[in-house]
Amino acid sequence: MSALGDIFTIQLLLAALRLASPIALVALGETFSERAGIINVGVEGTAVLGALVTALVSYFTGNAWIGLIAAMIAGGLAGALHAVWCIRFRANHVVSGIGINILVAGLALFITSSVWGWRGTSASAPTISTWYITTAAFLIIFASQVFMFRTKWGLRLRVVGEKPEAADTAGINVHRTRYVYTILNGILCGLAGAFFFNSVGRFTSGMVGGRGFIGIAAMVIGNYSPIGGLGAAILFGFIDALQMRLQSYIPSQFSIMLPYLITVIALAFFIKRANVPAALGKHYVKQ
Amino acid sequence: MKKALILLTLVVLGLSLVTLTGLGKGKIGIVLDVGGRGDLSFNDMGFKGTDQAAKDFGLQMVEVQSATAADYLPNIRNLARSGDFDLIICVGFLLGDALNQAAQEFPDQKFAIIDSVVDQPNVMSIVFRENEMSALVGALGGVIAAYYGYDYVGTVLGIEIPVLYHFEAGYRFGIDWGLNKYKEHEGLAAKPNVGLLYTYTGTFDDVAKGKAATEAQLAQGAVAVYNVAGPLGIGDLEAITEKHKAMGTESGPPFYFGVDSDQDWMGNAKYTLASGMKRVDIACYDAVQSVVDGTFKGGVHSLGLKEGGVGISGIKELLDFMDFGIKAGAIKASDTYQIIANWASNRAAIPYWIWEAIDELKAGILDGSIQVPTADTRDQMLAVRAQYPLER
Numbered sequence: 001m002s003a004l005g006d007i008f009t010i011q012l013l014l015a016a017l018r019l020a021s022p023i024a025l026v027a028l029g030e031t032f033s034e035r036a037g038i039i040n041v042g043v044e045g046t047a048v049l050g051a052l053v054t055a056l057v058s059y060f061t062g063n064a065w066i067g068l069i070a071a072m073i074a075g076g077l078a079g080a081l082h083a084v085w086c087i088r089f090r091a092n093h094v095v096s097g098i099g100i101n102i103l104v105a106g107l108a109l110f111i112t113s114s115v116w117g118w119r120g121t122s123a124s125a126p127t128i129s130t131w132y133i134t135t136a137a138f139l140i141i142f143a144s145q146v147f148m149f150r151t152k153w154g155l156r157l158r159v160v161g162e163k164p165e166a167a168d169t170a171g172i173n174v175h176r177t178r179y180v181y182t183i184l185n186g187i188l189c190g191l192a193g194a195f196f197f198n199s200v201g202r203f204t205s206g207m208v209g210g211r212g213f214i215g216i217a218a219m220v221i222g223n224y225s226p227i228g229g230l231g232a233a234i235l236f237g238f239i240d241a242l243q244m245r246l247q248s249y250i251p252s253q254f255s256i257m258l259p260y261l262i263t264v265i266a267l268a269f270f271i272k273r274a275n276v277p278a279a280l281g282k283h284y285v286k287q
Numbered sequence: 288m289k290k291a292l293i294l295l296t297l298v299v300l301g302l303s304l305v306t307l308t309g310l311g312k313g314k315i316g317i318v319l320d321v322g323g324r325g326d327l328s329f330n331d332m333g334f335k336g337t338d339q340a341a342k343d344f345g346l347q348m349v350e351v352q353s354a355t356a357a358d359y360l361p362n363i364r365n366l367a368r369s370g371d372f373d374l375i376i377c378v379g380f381l382l383g384d385a386l387n388q389a390a391q392e393f394p395d396q397k398f399a400i401i402d403s404v405v406d407q408p409n410v411m412s413i414v415f416r417e418n419e420m421s422a423l424v425g426a427l428g429g430v431i432a433a434y435y436g437y438d439y440v441g442t443v444l445g446i447e448i449p450v451l452y453h454f455e456a457g458y459r460f461g462i463d464w465g466l467n468k469y470k471e472h473e474g475l476a477a478k479p480n481v482g483l484l485y486t487y488t489g490t491f492d493d494v495a496k497g498k499a500a501t502e503a504q505l506a507q508g509a510v511a512v513y514n515v516a517g518p519l520g521i522g523d524l525e526a527i528t529e530k531h532k533a534m535g536t537e538s539g540p541p542f543y544f545g546v547d548s549d550q551d552w553m554g555n556a557k558y559t560l561a562s563g564m565k566r567v568d569i570a571c572y573d574a575v576q577s578v579v580d581g582t583f584k585g586g587v588h589s590l591g592l593k594e595g596g597v598g599i600s601g602i603k604e605l606l607d608f609m610d611f612g613i614k615a616g617a618i619k620a621s622d623t624y625q626i627i628a629n630w631a632s633n634r635a636a637i638p639y640w641i642w643e644a645i646d647e648l649k650a651g652i653l654d655g656s657i658q659v660p661t662a663d664t665r666d667q668m669l670a671v672r673a674q675y676p677l678e679r
Contacts, residue, residue, distance in 0.1 A: 009506060012503075015502055015506070116616075119324065119352065120325070123616060199522075200522045200525050201521075202494065204493075204494050206492030206494075207495050209495070209496065245507065247485060248482075248484065252447050252486070252487035252489070253487075256488070
């Protein structure tokens with residue numbers, strides 16, 4: 001069984017951390033917006049948009065850092081769109097989020113085919129090492145943990161999602177708070193999208209592959225806390241990294257399923273204990 | 288009045304001329320699955336071969352892409368209904384079911400399909416013996432693993448479907464054959480202890496997954512990774528390039544083995560050694576030609592080494608496919624000499640007897656003295672795995 005010794009190495013751990021980082025970023029973004037009361041299932045599409053915009057901007061400017069910033073701006077805009085629908089027009093949060101996913105899926109095909117002539121794929125473009133994004137993700141997550149639970153701003157955020165009437169009475173601008181954190185969610189998803197692009201240097205429409213949705217699951221498993229979401233993302237990343245190495249021992253049909261299976265089991269187990277913000281998904285109308 | 292009459296005559300004459308030339312020119316339709324163009328591989332080759340044939344035989348080509356799986360049947364029907372097409376080629380396994388239905392609805396229409404068997408008299412089903420070229424690639428992988436002192440040979444595959452079993456079965460056989468060859472050549476007492484790492488990623492478009500799977504195999508000590516998932520190869524090669532950066536090497540192992548088209552030019556050929564080619568372009572060309580020659584026949588047409596349908600890449604293919612890459616904008620014409628130089632130096636770094644051994648295996652498959660196993664079902668695949676376990 002010398003082969004097992006080849007599997008459990010520091011490489012496995014590094015792979016787990018790297019696979020986890022985009023999921024953890026989405027989980028963090030979703031934690032912010034749901035703590036403020038806004039559900040955003042459009043995170044998957046927002047991450048695809050981030051990857052697409054990184055490809056576009058890196059390709060035309062030749063500078064991957066500008067691409068990274070553009071991805072965050074694009075993500076922020078998608079977040080703003082969602083916020084306008086949900087807050088200004090009081091749309092159903094889930095419907096608006098699904099709308100973003102569908103919109104981006106179509107946009108990706110349109111832009112790739114009109115810019116590069118290939119439907120769903122870009123040409124290759126300059127990249128930066130994904131370790132920059134992974135490291136930044138960890139720093140942002142730890143800082144967010146402190147921000148959310150140790151600062152007055154964090155307290156205000158949580159009140160808006162729990163009891164917006166009380167927040168309003170206390171002089172907190174509920175709508176503005178919700179706008180800010182929904183946009184922040186978009187920015188973080190855009191960053192996650194930039195990760196996907198930079199990991200291969202070429203956009204393909206399937207490259208996010210449901211990891212945005214896994215990010216939402218990670219947030220629930222992590223009980224709406226930044227560190228918790230990171231932990232759940234690392235669990236997913238670890239099992240995903242492990243299953244690829246275990247296929248010589250277990251059938252691929254089963255091993256590919258493993259990370260998702262464990263996510264579902266964990267979700268079923270943790271969802272009962274999760275402290276879902278009381279005003280989540282509810283529109284706030286000032287009395 | 289007179290002027291108007293002359294004008295009218297001219298218009299009628301002109302129109303009839305247009306119609307006549309239009310009628311005189313046959314039409315070829317090509318339907319692509321959701322993968323679509325731009326993969327510089329499977330789909331692009333189907334397009335390239337059909338396009339070339341259309342040009343050579345003076346035909347008009349109409350290309351239809353499918354946005355979703357629900358479009359397959361309507362797309363095929365639309366072409367068939369017009370009755371204008373001499374042949375409709377469906378490129379890809381996924382179009383099989385839709386074609387099966389359309390072929391019954393339009394029994395007089397000639398169809399061809401790549402990678403799938405549709406049991407209708409008016410359908411030419413073109414399948415490949417991918418196990419044969421994968422055996423050649425595997426033999427190369429096995430020998431260089433032993434030669435460079437690596438523990439494993441790797442392959443990253445897509446969704447676990449029967450077509451991919453052909454690749455895995457052939458690759459396994461080839462590695463085993465290569466290791467025996469190495470033992471024989473070096474006069475060793477036992478076969479070198481080299482294993483196979485294989486990962487079915489369950490996707491054909493999640494490039495990041497291909498990269499992660501390749502990283503995992505490289506970390507375990509794979510000398511080369513054979514891409515058996517089309518577009519995922521971009522991710523595979525990226526992982527290999529990063530590995531070289533981390534090791535501070537500019538050439539040598541780990542290598543990338545390309546698939547379907549000759550992908551040896553990818554990444555400026557710095558870390559590529561060979562590709563297992565499945566010549567979809569040649570198959571499409573031949574299908575069009577059979578219609579032109581009047582030799583079109585329904586039924587299964589299996590293309591292997593002997594028919595030139597599959598093979599391992601050489602310099603001729605490198606030049607051909609570089610040209611293909613330049614036209615697609617994937618490589619710059621100014622890089623071609625560098626690519627050829629890199630490619631040649633990678634090959635030259637490996638002792639010549641290894642290349643001779645690959646030729647020997649090729650000759651053996653061609654004359655039938657060497658039978659490469661294949662698998663179409665999971666049970667058959669398990670049998671091949673049991674026969675060539677390649678575990679360390």
